[in-house]
Amino acid sequence: MLTSILITVFSVFACIIMFFLVLPFITIALSLFGSEKIKTREIKKEFDFGCIITAYKNADITKPLIQSLLKQNYKNFEIYLVADDCNIEGWDLFDDRLTVLNPTPPLKLKAKSIIHAIDNYKRKHEYTAVFDADNLAHPDFLKILNLYANNGMRSIQGQRTAKNLDTMYACADSTGEFYKNYIERYAPYLIGSSSVISGSGMAVEYDLYNEYLNSPEIQQGKEKWKKMLQEDKILQNFLLNKKEKISYAWDAVIYDEKVVSGDQVETQRSRWLFSYFQNLPNSTGFVLKGLFGFNFNQLFFGLMTVSPPMFILLFIAIVCMIAGFFFAPVVSAAMFFSIVIFSLNIILSLYLSQVPSQIWSALWGLPLFVFSQLKGLFKISNPNKNFKHSEHTRTVSIDEVLKNSPEKITHE
Numbered sequence: 001m002l003t004s005i006l007i008t009v010f011s012v013f014a015c016i017i018m019f020f021l022v023l024p025f026i027t028i029a030l031s032l033f034g035s036e037k038i039k040t041r042e043i044k045k046e047f048d049f050g051c052i053i054t055a056y057k058n059a060d061i062t063k064p065l066i067q068s069l070l071k072q073n074y075k076n077f078e079i080y081l082v083a084d085d086c087n088i089e090g091w092d093l094f095d096d097r098l099t100v101l102n103p104t105p106p107l108k109l110k111a112k113s114i115i116h117a118i119d120n121y122k123r124k125h126e127y128t129a130v131f132d133a134d135n136l137a138h139p140d141f142l143k144i145l146n147l148y149a150n151n152g153m154r155s156i157q158g159q160r161t162a163k164n165l166d167t168m169y170a171c172a173d174s175t176g177e178f179y180k181n182y183i184e185r186y187a188p189y190l191i192g193s194s195s196v197i198s199g200s201g202m203a204v205e206y207d208l209y210n211e212y213l214n215s216p217e218i219q220q221g222k223e224k225w226k227k228m229l230q231e232d233k234i235l236q237n238f239l240l241n242k243k244e245k246i247s248y249a250w251d252a253v254i255y256d257e258k259v260v261s262g263d264q265v266e267t268q269r270s271r272w273l274f275s276y277f278q279n280l281p282n283s284t285g286f287v288l289k290g291l292f293g294f295n296f297n298q299l300f301f302g303l304m305t306v307s308p309p310m311f312i313l314l315f316i317a318i319v320c321m322i323a324g325f326f327f328a329p330v331v332s333a334a335m336f337f338s339i340v341i342f343s344l345n346i347i348l349s350l351y352l353s354q355v356p357s358q359i360w361s362a363l364w365g366l367p368l369f370v371f372s373q374l375k376g377l378f379k380i381s382n383p384n385k386n387f388k389h390s391e392h393t394r395t396v397s398i399d400e401v402l403k404n405s406p407e408k409i410t411h412e
Contacts, residue, residue, distance in 0.1 A: 007328055014320045014331045021317055025345040027187045027304075034190030037247065038151050047149045048232050049077040049142055049203065050125030050355045051356070054113040059086040059100075061395060062133045063093050068398035074142040077129075078122055080111040085305040111231050115213055128210075129203040130410040134257035136163055136398045137201075144252040145203050153247040154208050155239055157185060158201035163255035163401050170258035171362030175350065176310070177256075178359065181347040185248045188251055193300035194239070194246035199232040201254030204239075212238045230275040237282045240301055255401050276309060314339070356405075 051069055055062050070078050079098045085106035103116050148156045162174035185195035217234045283306035290299025317339050325334030
């Protein structure tokens with residue numbers, strides 16, 4: 001009797017794991033019947049964008065980003081650099097559209113830097129766009145965001161992609177981003193749900209974003225320091241709770257610096273993993289809200305964000321497959337085929353994304369990347385001690401990146 005109960009519990013658990021293994025393939029399959037939400041390409045208005053750049057301890061790393069914004073094929077915007085805990089005595093980049101803020105005392109929190117920038121807006125901008133210090137903006141970035149704004153979209157996530165593919169770790173990091181861009185952002189958007197927010201390269205309508213910054217989660221989080229839930233998760237949770245849809249602008253490209261070493265993987269992924277587990281109650285809540293409230297947007301978004309990180313999901317699946325071989329062979333066989341579908345779907349998503357050749361060449365290094373992620377998993381128990389600020393070193397210009405980048409696929 002006890003054995004039968006254990007086998008049943010195991011089988012149910014295994015079915016849940018198999019569901020999350022095949023969900024990405026189902027997502028892509030459904031997206032093939034979806035369509036872009038842009039209804040018109042007529043530009044009736046040039047919306048006013050407030051572009052916020054948050055820098056911590058290193059303001060110089062932002063100069064290529066500022067220059068890429070100043071080169072935009074778009075005119076109606078202002079740039080606000082929050083140089084938090086930075087020495088800006090030798091700052092030498094000036095423009096009428098750039099405001100450099102050096103708060104005293106230091107803020108030491110991204111959310112506080114964003115609030116400080118908005119408090120110092122020259123005027124009430126219609127959209128707030130947020131960038132990390134290491135980003136670069138494609139010359140058409142704001143122009144494409146404006147197209148989505150002209151279609152009534154209040155929250156827009158751009159496509160974040162790599163500006164450096166110079167190490168195996170950078171390529172592996174970029175592989176994950178390409179996969180997530182397609183599976184968690186573009187495909188859900190096509191089928192009527194919401195894109196997961198990347199953390200930078202997104203724009204939100206001013207009043208909506210201001211309401212988010214004044215939400216209890218942000219206000220309470222300011223006192224939690226590194227134990228605060230990541231701002232991008234608070235933002236997407238806020239938007240989904242208001243039944244907003246987060247659009248995904250594939251052609252609005254923002255370039256992002258990828259990790260270049262195993263130590264950087266540990267540092268970055270330990271924060272991300274902590275935030276994933278911290279956010280699980282919210283993700284589960286969206287699944288339940290979507291089910292009982294008949295809201296597909298919340299339901300599907302909840303499933304996307306509750307799904308375990310790839311390496312954890314695969315590890316659990318392999319353990320279940322091996323264990324099931326001894327007392328539940330049918331379940332074990334089903335798990336094997338689910339793992340195959342999951343693995344082939346990764347290749348499919350990279351193919352559909354038309355990733356550069358460096359990505360295919362570096363796939364051999366994924367096990368090393370996963371091992372570094374696993375080491376990062378053991379650092380999540382003490383965020384204030386183990387979570388360090390990611391150091392950025394790639395000071396390349398937008399012209400250099402565009403010159404060396406392959407032609408991007410467009411989805412018009």
